[in-house]
Amino acid sequence: MRLEEVIEECKLFYLASQETTTTLIVWTMILLCMHQNWQESAREEVLQVFGDKESRFEELNYLKELHKILHEALRLYPLASLFTRITTIEYKLGEIIIPPGVILSMPVILQNFSFELSPT
Ligand code: HEM
Incomplete structure (x- = not known):
């Protein structure tokens, strides 16, 4: 790839990832505020999986409840319209x-x- 192409790809990655990820996090936070029971079960799960230790990437797969909540946020508020x-x-x-x-x-x-x- 030419240098200009690499720069353009980096810009695409930045724009495609930044807006989507931040918007998903904001909608998820709003849903967690609206549904206290979801918030409680997500918190319980995170504490169960990670406890006091530092989070590890592979262990994110164990967060089934949180995945459901993220999917619901994506379903209700699709980021790509x-x-x-x-x-x-x-x-x-x-x-x-x-x-x-x-x-x-x-x-x-x-x-x-x-x-x-x-x-x-
Ligand atoms: C919740 C987060 C995200 C959602 C919902 C999302 C959604 C999408 C969707 C629906 C498309 C396809 C658009 C189309 O084909 O018309 C797309 C394309 C793309 N996304 Fe994401 N995205 C997310 C996060 C990210 C992240 C984190 C990155 C990069 C680190 C990224 C990079 C890209 C790129 C480069 C494309 C274009 C691929 C191509 O050239 O066809 N996205 N995204």
């Missing part, structure tokens, strides 16, 4: 033919409402 793709070849989606060059956008929040949107 829209997925956008452009077709390069013709696609068939059910009965619909999508020619090349079509921009497809999927609002992530609508995934939560997929049951309501399904035809009955």
